[in-house]
Amino acid sequence: MKVYFFKHTAEARRARRIAFTKNPPRPPRLRGALVALTIVLNAACGDTTLLDPMERQPKFKAFAANSQYEDGRAMRQPPPGTVPRETITMRPEITLGTDRKGALVSAIPIPVTRALIDTGRARFEIFCAPCHGLVGDGVSPVATQMSLRPPPNLNKQPRVPGNVFQVISLGYGLMPSYAPQLTAEERWAVVAYVEALRRSQTATLAEAPPDIQKKLREETP
DSSP states (O other), rough: OOHHHHHHHHHHHHHHHHHHSOOOOOOOHHHHHHHHHHHHHHHHOOOOOOOGGOOOOOOTTTBBBBBTSSTSSSOOOOOOOOOOOOOOOOHHEEEEESSSTTOOOOSSOOOOOOHHHHHHHHHHIIHHHHHHOOOSSSTTTTGEEEEEEEHHHHHHHOOOOOHHHHHHHHTTTOOOOOOTSOOHHHHHHHHHHHHHHHHHHHHHHGSOHHHHHHHHHOOOO
């Protein structure tokens, strides 16, 4: 019984020595440093600027106050003569609807493609159809409330493209300018779609492409 107890005690001591060698106790200071490092790393997960100071970029947000200027506003007006990078220059036929002599252009100055027509339709149905109607005939719920000067029927007669462009750009009568909402290309897209609408209301079967003619004949009883 004593021998067994001695062997058991010796094995237990040997096991404790091995465990101590593999996992020695940490000094109190080391434990504190590890705890502090853990806290810093956890904080860094929420605020990455602790590890990357370049992410700290102080700035004034839109409509913020800034006492550095006399008007107290952070937002500044651009220098005189500044134009957006995407602004079209030296092409008055595109931006004004007139040639270099000031005459209204008689043709759309950008390529008329199916994509342009589709863009024109989308913009027309958003900005124009509420008053002029979906087919441009001036029939719409809004038009019924405008007895003094109802919107004109856009399908009655051909209009010079440059004139239609200027009406969209500058406004006319009760119609405001849509230049702030539509780019020059989008305004020309609307012009192209208005012309397509006009032709669609008075077109004959012979004017349609052959495949459309065939389809229409099949649909006609």
